[in-house]
Amino acid sequence: MDMNQYLDIFIEESKEHLQSMNQILLKLENNHGDIDMINEIFRVAHTIKGMAGTMGYTHTAHLTHEMENALQLVRSGEIEINASIIDVLFQCLDKLEKYVLEVETKGNEGDDDSVGLIKLIKKTIHKNDEENVNEKNEIAAALNIDRIKVGIHVENAVKKAWEKEYNTYLIGVELSKKCMLKAARAYIVINELERLAEIIYSNPSIEDIEDEKFDLEFQLIVITKVDEKVISNKLKNVMEIESISIVDLKKNNVLQIDKVDDNSLDFDGDTKFTDDVNIDVNTVQNQRNKVDAEKKISKPKIGKTVRVDIERLDNLMNLVSELIIIKTRLEDIDSDGTNPNIHEATEYLERITTSLHDSVMKVRMVPVERVFNRFPRMVRDLAKELGKEITLKMQGQETELDRTVIDEIGEPLIHLIRNSIDHGIEQPSLRVTLGKPKEATVELIAYSDGNSVVMEVADDGAGINLETIRNKAVERSLILNEERQTMGDEDVIKLLFNAGFSTANEVSDLSGRGVGLDVVRTKIESLGGNIEVNTTLGKGSRFIIRLPLTLAIIQALLVKTSSEKYAIPLNSIKEITSINESKIREIQGNEVVLYRNETLPIKRLAGIFNVESELANYENQDEKIIVIVKKGDKTIGIVVDDLIGQQEVVIKSLGKYLANIKSIAGATILGNGSIALIVDTNSFF
C-alpha cells in the first residue's frame, strides 16, 4: 500500500501528540501522583505506537511500546513515579521527536534503534521495583503459593482481591484439536471472560495468544465478583473447547512467585511485562470511569474542528480583501448620498464585510499556546543545567495571533527567556542572601490590546545594571565617554538592543555571544512590532513586545506626491508636521532640519520616486508637509505634497517579476480600483 498520502497526517498528528505528551510530563513532574496524567501519557504513547506501527516505523513503535509497558506499571500502582522515571520519559520524548523529525526530513526514521534507551527504561523501572520486591516476597512466602509461576504483581493483585472479597480463579482452557482458528477461539473465550472478570494473568501472554503462539491450552487468572459456576456456564457456550478447568485460588494456593522472570527484565530484550501486570479491580474501574468521563467531555470537541490547508485560508482571505475593496468603491459611488436606498444597502454591506473579515481573520488565528508550549520544557532544562530554581508562570496562552506572526515569534521569545534565565536570575544561594525567595519566577504573559498583541517576558532576577551598560558602551565605543553621564536611563537601555552588545560577564553556552537582543529587536521590527524594557536593579526586568494582529491588513496613511498616491504604514509613522522650506538646510549633500532641537534628516518622496513635485501649484508653497517616520530610535522626515487620509489597506505583493524594487514594500488596491504602492520606510534609514 502506498503510505505517502498518510505521511503528512502521520507527521502532523505525531507532532501534536508529542506536544501534549511534553505538557503532561511537565505537569506530572510537579504532581507525581496524578493518575489521570499517567493515563493520558499512556494513551498518547499508545496512539503513536499504533500510528508508527501502521506506517512501518518499527523503532518508534518499539520505543513507545516500552514506554507503554513502563507506564502500565505506574498505572497499576506497581511502581511510583519519581524523578528518574520522568527523566527517562523525557528522554523517550526527545527520541520520539527525533524520529518524527527524521521521518519528516528524510522520509524514514533512521538507524537509531534506541536499544540503550530501552535498556534504560527497564533499568529505571526495575530499580524502582526492586525496593518493593523484597517486601512483596515476604507476603508471597507467607501465602505459601506454588505450582504456577507468576510475577510478583499478579501475586499482589490476587492478594488485594482477597482483601476486597473478590473471587480469584485460575482458568485452564483446552481447545479442541479440530479448532481451525485458535486465536479467534481464544479471543472469544477471553472476551467472554472480560465481561465477567478482570484478567490479570495469562499464560502464554495475551499477545502470544492473539498471534496464535500457543498449542491448544492456555491459562488465565481472573479477578471477579461472580462465582465459578457462572464462568463455567458462560464458557461452555463457546464452541470448539475440549475442556475447561476452574480453580479457586483462595482454596488452592497454586501460585508461585517467579522471581527469575522479574529479574530477567534487566537483560531480556523482549519484555514480558504484559505477563505480570497487576490490576487492582477497583483502580481499573475508577480509571475506566474517569476515561469514560473524559471521553464524554472531549468527544464533541473533536467533531468541531476541521483541518484546513493554510493555502485555502489564504485564498479565502484574498477574496475577503477583494470584497473590502469593492465595498469601499461602492461607498465612494454613494458618497453624494442621492439615493437613500443605495446608501442603506452599502451600509449593510459594510457591516457584513466587516464581520466577514473578522471571522476569516479569526480562522487564520492561532493561540499563542502553540509557541508557549515549548517553553516549560526549555525552562526546566535550562534551570537544571544552570543549577537555578525557576518556576515558569504562563498566562494568556489562549491569546490569538495571525499564523504568519506566530510562526516567527518563537525565536525572539526563546532569546528573551534564555536571557532572563541566564543573565537575569541569580544563583539560588545568592537569592537567599538577598532575601529573595530561593525559587525564581519567570513570567510569560500574552494579551491583546486593541489592534495589537502584547507579550511580556518578566523575571524577578537581578535587573539590568545601567552602570555596567554605560561602561560597556564606552568600552566598545558605542558612546563617547562624555555622553556617559548625560545619557538618560532610557537611552542607556536602548543600547542593549544594539548589535554586538552583551553584558554577561561570562559567556555561557546559552547566551552572551552578543547577538541576542539586537537579533530580537530586528526580528520583531520586521514583523511590524516593537520591543521595550522596564528594569529595576535588584528587582528584575520586563521585556514588552508589541505585535500587530496580522501582517496582511494594516492601517496606512495615504499621501500624494505629484499625482501619485502612496501608502505609508501607520505603525512606522511617528508624527506629521509642517516645516517652512527655508528652514531646510543642506549639509554635505543631505538635507536636514532642526526640529525640536534635534537634527532631522529630510528626504523628499518626489525625489525618491523620481516624479516632479507639483508643489508649485499650491498656494503656500513654502510650508512643506513632513511625515516623520521611525525605525527603532532613528527618525527621518519625509516631504510629501499632500495628505489624503488614514485607511485600512490590504497588502498585496508586487509579484515575483517585480521583486526587490527599492523602497516599495508592496501594493494595495484603493476603493476606486486604482493601485497605491506601499512605501518601505525602513529602506530610507
Place this chain on the structure above:
Amino acid sequence: MKKTNKYVVFKLKEEYYGIPISYVKTLEKTTDITRVPNADNYVKGVMNLRGEVVPVIDLRLRFGFEKKEEDEDARTIVLEIDDIVIGLNVDSSSEVLTIDDEDIDSAAKFTNSFEDDFIKGIGKFDDRMIIIIDTHKLVNTCHKEN
C-alpha cells in the same frame, strides 16, 4: 499526424507576433496603470486585474521600438508562466490562429533585429508571417535584470 498549436496573435509596430495560447491568462483592454518607481524603463507599472496586482511591461519599449500613444485598439495580454503573472502592452490584438509546427521556421535564420533574443521562430499562416515569441525567455530575462 500534424502537430498544431494555437497562438494569440497581436500587432506591434507593423509586425504580427504570436504567443502560445496556453500561457495566456486573459486579454484585457489596456486600463489605468500605476507607475512603479525605480523599475526598468519598459516596466509600465502595475495594474489591478480583478483584485490581483499584476506588473505590466510595454512590449514596444522592451523590444526597443519607439513609444506609441495608447489608442482604442491597445490591449494588455496577461500571461502566466512559471508562477509569474505579467501583462504585456501591445498595439492591438484580435485573433487566435492555429499554426502547424511544420510551418514554423527556426529563428536561427534571422539574426539582426532588436527583438532577436525573444524570437523563437517565424510561423506562416496563409501568406502572413507571424513572429513566434520565446515567452519563457521574455519573462525570465526581464525578471533577472531586475
